[in-house]
Amino acid sequence: xxxxxxxxxxxxxxxxxxxxxxxxxxxxxxxxxxxxxxxxxxxxxxxxxxxxxxxxxxxxxxxxxxxxxxxxxxxxxxxxxxxxxxxxxxxxxxxxxxxxxxxxxxxxxxxxxxxxxxxxxxxxxxxxxxxxxxxxxxxxxxxxxxxxxxxxxxxxxxxxxxxxxxxxxxxxxxxxxxxxxxxxxxxxxxxxxxxxxxxxxxxxxxxxxxxxxxxxxxxxxxxxxxxxxxxxxxxxxxxxxxxxxxxxxxxxxxxxxxxxxxxxxxxxxxxxxxxxxxxxxxxxxxxxxxxxxxxxxxxxxxxxxxxxxxxxxxxxxxxxxxxxxxxxxxxxxxxxxxxxxxxxxxxxxxxxxxxxxxxxxxxxxxxxxxxxxxxxxxxxxxx
Ligand code: IPM
Ligand code: MN
Numbered sequence: 001x002x003x004x005x006x007x008x009x010x011x012x013x014x015x016x017x018x019x020x021x022x023x024x025x026x027x028x029x030x031x032x033x034x035x036x037x038x039x040x041x042x043x044x045x046x047x048x049x050x051x052x053x054x055x056x057x058x059x060x061x062x063x064x065x066x067x068x069x070x071x072x073x074x075x076x077x078x079x080x081x082x083x084x085x086x087x088x089x090x091x092x093x094x095x096x097x098x099x100x101x102x103x104x105x106x107x108x109x110x111x112x113x114x115x116x117x118x119x120x121x122x123x124x125x126x127x128x129x130x131x132x133x134x135x136x137x138x139x140x141x142x143x144x145x146x147x148x149x150x151x152x153x154x155x156x157x158x159x160x161x162x163x164x165x166x167x168x169x170x171x172x173x174x175x176x177x178x179x180x181x182x183x184x185x186x187x188x189x190x191x192x193x194x195x196x197x198x199x200x201x202x203x204x205x206x207x208x209x210x211x212x213x214x215x216x217x218x219x220x221x222x223x224x225x226x227x228x229x230x231x232x233x234x235x236x237x238x239x240x241x242x243x244x245x246x247x248x249x250x251x252x253x254x255x256x257x258x259x260x261x262x263x264x265x266x267x268x269x270x271x272x273x274x275x276x277x278x279x280x281x282x283x284x285x286x287x288x289x290x291x292x293x294x295x296x297x298x299x300x301x302x303x304x305x306x307x308x309x310x311x312x313x314x315x316x317x318x319x320x321x322x323x324x325x326x327x328x329x330x331x332x333x334x335x336x337x338x339x340x341x342x343x344x345x346x347x348x349x350x351x352x353x354x355x356x357x358x359x360x361x362x363x364x365x366x367x368x369x370x371x372x373x374x375x376x377x378x379x380x381x382x383x
Contacts, residue, residue, distance in 0.1 A: 145281060
């Protein structure tokens with residue numbers, strides 16, 4: 001029996017392409033693992049009415065962790081259109097299987113590192129004033145995103161149930177919506193807990209402490225989202241007291257999008273609730289070459305699912321032309337979590353070397369190499 005059982009979830013779109021690259025590298029590095037295939041993604045929604053079939057949930061429970069490629073998510077109306085005729089009009093509701101996985105397995109912490117690897121032609125170069133030489137700006141950021149709460153909790157209504165509507169209307173601030181009429185109002189909630197806020201902030205501080213990072217920035221908007229943002233800010237401030245050597249600073253989500261664009265090298269660890277973490281992690285990815293370079297790990301207490309931050313890019317599916325680097329760095333995060341430290345270090349060093357040498361590049365980096373060409377080049381240095 002293999003040492004690890006890694007749930008293999010290519011998903012759809014380019015998920016299969018990048019997972020192929022990951023597998024080539026993991027096999028070449030001699031990871032002692034088996035990879036049970038698990039069905040997940042758009043085709044299962046269309047054919048079965050469930051993008052995350054029960055058999056997958058069951059299979060995952062028997063694995064060490066999961067590796068995930070990419071998945072297409074579409075808004076409700078479009079999703080219903082694509083169901084097979086037998087399932088149309090049966091009241092099925094589409095949900096994002098990755099969001100569901102995070103919740104089902106309590107994968108409360110999403111870690112998203114973004115690093116500018118030297119030699120990446122897509123690295124952020126700043127502007128003429130802050131960066132007169134136009135050279136690469138060295139960026140090394142890690143986003144800690146709360147992964148199960150906030151506006152991803154799935155508590156949403158349209159139309160509002162009578163009871164919810166009546167309860168809300170007891171608040172005078174509801175007047176404008178009351179005037180618009182029950183049937184014209186939709187509601188999505190942002191619910192956070194003290195436990196959730198404390199846990200994500202603590203992990204961000206602990207990570208900073210363990211890796212010698214000097215700054216942890218909370219990304220929120222407590223001046224408007226007074227209750228949820230306020231709770232998060234209080235938890236952050238309380239924890240900060242236990243880390244006197246770390247600069248704990250706070251920024252509003254809008255302001256930090258501007259500041260990070262101006263001075264990205266100044267930021268190190270960023271911590272945020274679910275939606276703001278989602279937003280800021282795409283910005284971080286953009287600064288280091290785009291989503292082709294952004295890995296992530298959904299971590300629970302005993303289980304984790306690793307996935308690149310990028311989506312499924314359906315138009316490129318099966319062409320093996322997309323950049324597998326985000327996926328390979330995701331595999332590196334998985335190796336770290338498995339405590340295969342040596343393999344993780346070797347894999348990251350190999351990726352860094354391939355980027356620096358610049359001989360084998362996918363189209364986004366200005367090259368002509370395929371997904372698998374990049375994987376093979378990484379294998380040359382990693383094994
Ligand atoms: C991500 C993605 C997902 C999210 C989508 C696909 C539901 O954007 O992992 O960042 O919003 O969390
Ligand atoms: Mn996202």
